[in-house]
């Protein structure tokens with residue numbers, strides 16, 4: 013076991029504070045990673061404040077982890093000391109169910125093991141990336157390509173894969189009109205990735221406040237959802253809409269923007285349910301779907317895609333002591349576009 017410094021929420025809604033945690037000894041197929049950077053995902057805040065239900069405390073959030081391999085177990089074949097690596101939202105799964113076997117471990121029928129706020133196969137709680145080091149089985153670790161700096165790569169491990177996966181699955185690409193709802197951490201990655209895939213990209217944001225940024229990120233069009241004219245003008249326009257909004261939205265209004273056979277894919281995880289009039293999917297044979305992160309193989313594919321297209325996150329690098337302030341700014345939609353903790357400051 014190794015004692016490492018970390019930032020943890022001691023209880024629901026309590027501010028995060030510096031503490032120490034134990035990491036397990038490096039086992040047969042484990043790698044020990046020196047964490048360099050950890051992104052702050054809105055899911056960290058939902059969980060640290062028990063917005064999704066009862067959680068495990070103390071909680072060390074962080075599932076956008078970028079670092080360097082410091083030690084490998086005797087059975088490790090994929091990584092060596094010094095490799096640049098990432099860890100996302102899961103650190104284990106059953107490896108035997110049909111979903112694990114086809115590389116979609118995020119949908120493990122026996123429950124994936126979350127990077128934090130979960131219990132590992134050893135019966136111990138898992139602790140996430142707001143810490144100096146982490147020990148992870150090599151099968152749940154991905155390689156960060158040389159062309160990507162670790163700081164801008166960290167958010168790809170959740171925000172990147174969560175948007176890449178549905179964009180791929182629903183075939184975003186040339187000739188497709190794709191709308192991204194919400195221009196936060198996930199939304200800004202979705203814009204960059206959909207643009208790189210060759211789609212015609214529209215941002216649907218609450219206001220036009222971030223329009224210049226959105227166009228620079230790769231959007232072709234930018235509209236405010238607070239303006240009723242947006243919904244008149246864009247009715248029946250899109251093949252695919254990806255919603256990244258962290259609060260309940262009017263999904264009926266978004267569905268009206270789809271073409272016949274279009275799909276609205278929600279990746280946002282609001283704490284409250286929504287009400288939906290089902291006539292909004294009947295008319296136009298529309299699909300309302302969801303998507304959760306991506307499998308390990310697809311996460312590697314996404315990192316390679318991002319490196320090939322020169323895509324990293326737009327980040328604001330902060331020290332660990334600034335994490336509570338950063339949470340408030342995320343909640344106030346005041347982030348451009350991902351806070352990343354420099355873990356050397358823990």
Ligand SMILES: NC(=O)c1ccc[n+]([C@@H]2O[C@H](COP(=O)([O-])OP(=O)(O)OC[C@H]3O[C@@H](n4cnc5c(N)ncnc54)[C@H](O)[C@@H]3O)[C@@H](O)[C@H]2O)c1
Pocket residue numbers: 052053054055056058170171174194195196197198199217218256257258259260261278279280281282303304305342343345347349
């Ligand atoms: N499906 C998954 O696998 C997955 C993975 C990561 C995050 N998430 C969830 O996705 C959501 C977004 O995460 P993020 O890290 O990008 O958060 P974020 O805070 O960076 O971005 C959320 C965006 O939603 C906008 N927004 C908030 N309230 C709104 C409202 N009422 N109307 C319109 N827009 C509104 C914000 O302005 C912001 O642009 C969170 O709920 C998070 O938990 C899901």
Ligand SMILES: [Zn+2]
Pocket residue numbers: 053054055056075101170171
């Ligand atoms: Zn996340």
